[in-house]
Amino acid sequence: xxxxxxxxxxxxxxxxxxxxxxxxxxxxxxxxxxxxxxxxxxxxxxxxxxxxxxxxxxxxxxxxxxxxxxxxxxxxxxxxxxxxxxxxxxxxxxxxxxxxxxxxxxxxxxxxxxxxxxxxxxxxxxxxxxxxxxxxxxxxxxxxxxxxxxxxxxxxxxxxxxxxxxxxxxxxxxxxxxxxxxxxxxxxxxxxxxxxxxxxxxxxxxxxxxxxxxxxxxxxxxxxxxxxxxxxxxxxxxxxxxxxxxxxxxxxxxxxxxxxxxxxxxxxxxxxxxxxxxxxxxxxxxxxxxxxxxxxxxxxxxxxxxxxxxxxxxxxxxxxxxxxxxxxxxxxxxxxxxxxxxxxxxxxxxxxxxxxxxxxxxxxxxxxxxxxxxxxxxxxxxxxxxxxxxxxxxxxxxxxxxxxxxxxxxxxxxxxxxxxxxxxxxxxxxxxxxxxxxx
Amino acid sequence: xxxxxxxxxxxxxxxxxxxxxxxxxxxxxxxxxxxxxxxxxxxxxxxxxxxxxxxxxxxxxxxxxxxxxxxxxxxxxxxxxxxxxxxxxxxxxxxxxxxxxxxxxxxxx
Numbered sequence: 001x002x003x004x005x006x007x008x009x010x011x012x013x014x015x016x017x018x019x020x021x022x023x024x025x026x027x028x029x030x031x032x033x034x035x036x037x038x039x040x041x042x043x044x045x046x047x048x049x050x051x052x053x054x055x056x057x058x059x060x061x062x063x064x065x066x067x068x069x070x071x072x073x074x075x076x077x078x079x080x081x082x083x084x085x086x087x088x089x090x091x092x093x094x095x096x097x098x099x100x101x102x103x104x105x106x107x108x109x110x111x112x113x114x115x116x117x118x119x120x121x122x123x124x125x126x127x128x129x130x131x132x133x134x135x136x137x138x139x140x141x142x143x144x145x146x147x148x149x150x151x152x153x154x155x156x157x158x159x160x161x162x163x164x165x166x167x168x169x170x171x172x173x174x175x176x177x178x179x180x181x182x183x184x185x186x187x188x189x190x191x192x193x194x195x196x197x198x199x200x201x202x203x204x205x206x207x208x209x210x211x212x213x214x215x216x217x218x219x220x221x222x223x224x225x226x227x228x229x230x231x232x233x234x235x236x237x238x239x240x241x242x243x244x245x246x247x248x249x250x251x252x253x254x255x256x257x258x259x260x261x262x263x264x265x266x267x268x269x270x271x272x273x274x275x276x277x278x279x280x281x282x283x284x285x286x287x288x289x290x291x292x293x294x295x296x297x298x299x300x301x302x303x304x305x306x307x308x309x310x311x312x313x314x315x316x317x318x319x320x321x322x323x324x325x326x327x328x329x330x331x332x333x334x335x336x337x338x339x340x341x342x343x344x345x346x347x348x349x350x351x352x353x354x355x356x357x358x359x360x361x362x363x364x365x366x367x368x369x370x371x372x373x374x375x376x377x378x379x380x381x382x383x384x385x386x387x388x389x390x391x392x393x394x395x396x397x398x399x400x401x402x403x404x405x406x407x408x409x410x411x412x413x414x415x416x417x418x419x420x421x422x423x424x425x426x427x428x429x430x431x432x433x434x435x436x437x438x439x
Numbered sequence: 440x441x442x443x444x445x446x447x448x449x450x451x452x453x454x455x456x457x458x459x460x461x462x463x464x465x466x467x468x469x470x471x472x473x474x475x476x477x478x479x480x481x482x483x484x485x486x487x488x489x490x491x492x493x494x495x496x497x498x499x500x501x502x503x504x505x506x507x508x509x510x511x512x513x514x515x516x517x518x519x520x521x522x523x524x525x526x527x528x529x530x531x532x533x534x535x536x537x538x539x540x541x542x543x544x545x546x547x548x
Contacts, residue, residue: 020526020528021511021512021528023528023529024512024528024529025512027529028471029471029514029528029529029530029532030471030512030513030514030528030529031465031466031469031470031471031472031512031513031514032466032469032472032498032499032512032513033511033512034498034502034505034506034510034511034512034513036506038502039466039498039499039502039505039513041466041469
């Protein structure tokens with residue numbers, strides 16, 4: 001049993017009140033007892049009889065107390081009141097007949113209370129207020145609150161205990177305790193359930209965040225795709241526009257070539273004229289292919305010359321001279337229109353050199369170069385052939401085409417110079433190739 | 440009636456210089472009651488130095504005040520002021536104990 005550091009305040013006050021009264025009575029310092037109807041004087045004629053009377057009155061007073069009172073010496077009962085006997089379901093006579101009032105206490109309490117008692121007798125500190133468990137005559141356990149003190153009884157030391165039955169209060173406390181335990185258990189279960197829910201919620205939140213991140217990534221990818229598609233569409237629209245333009249330009253070039261051929265129709269057979277037209281249209285087709293493969297962006301003339309040189313040399317018949325075409329320094333990046341014009345011009349100049357410059361020769365050399373000079377681009381096609389006679393005029397179909405394209409499409413001029421062979425020099429303004437120039 | 444008179448006396452004493460208001464319930468001139476009166480007077484002249492108002496009730500003349508104040512035996516001394524109320528039973532012969540009780544913060548001695 002635990003000691004009782006805190007008693008019920010009302011109960012403690014009543015215990016103290018009883019205790020003070022008993023002490024005053026023991027000391028013989030009480031003159032009278034006041035009841036509801038009269039004042040009882042405790043006066044006596046003689047000391048002896050006064051003491052007896054006093055004891056008799058004391059017993060009457062204690063007997064009437066609602067608290068249980070017992071006086072014992074080493075647990076042998078010397079006095080008990082009715083309230084004490086009733087607490088345990090015995091008569092006072094039955095208790096007084098007991099060898100030890102420890103029998104009234106639960107077996108597990110006896111050693112503790114005996115230790116307290118012995119400590120009191122030795123004058124050592126031991127609890128004077130405490131709770132303990134008793135056993136009624138019918139075997140029912142009861143809870144008691146006790147206040148004990150040493151007193152003088154018939155000239156020798158004895159122990160007085162004032163006892164109150166607190167079973168009802170203890171039961172109420174136990175019920176409260178049980179209720180608390182049930183409540184705590186419910187709180188624990190609820191807390192565990194909430195923690196579980198919390199964990200699940202966190203997982204769900206994490207899952208959703210992952211989902212949101214993925215969604216954001218997908219969205220970004222989709223946006224990028226959309227932008228690309230938009231750019232592609234714009235590019236395709238531009239390309240389509242450019243393509244139409246190119247086709248129109250090419251057709252114009254074709255018409256120009258046919259016009260030139262028509263004016264010279266009396267000079268050669270239809271077969272020759274058609275073959276020449278086919279060769280020129282082929283070169284336009286090559287130029288168109290190269291421009292289309294680069295999405296009609298500015299294109300290097302050298303790419304075209306490479307194709308034309310290969311095709312031109314492939315047309316050579318048996319016994320024709322072997323011609324080397326050098327165009328390493330013919331790099332000139334141009335927008336579609338000047339590119340096409342210059343491609344046609346270069347094609348005609350190469351063909352012209354191949355046809356006329358190397359009669360009776362086993363080998364020939366054609367060199368094509370391009371460079372910038374002030375505000376002009378210069379293209380030169382130089383051969384080491386026979387050259388042309390001084391004062392001769394360029395009157396062939398090819399050269400007429402060259403002159404026409406140079407004047408109309410490039411706004412430049414074309415000159416033929418004498419070198420080791422012939423030097424054809426085309427000069428045209430850079431402005432024709434500048435961004436924003438007329439297509 | 441008695442309660443009203445008691446309240447008046449307390450108010451008067453609290454309003455005055457008195458530090459203590461003490462009521463002593465005695466049974467006529469019985470031995471313990473007489474000793475309690477004498478001890479209380481000595482106490483007032485000594486430790487309390489006249490800073491107290493004392494009312495003595497004789498239960499043999501009228502025990503109604505004793506019933507009203509739940510006084511069971513005589514002599515009983517009640518410290519009415521300052522609060523809380525302190526009750527001391529017996530003939531007050533242990534002066535040190537009485538002084539300690541009067542200066543305490545409540546209970547029965």
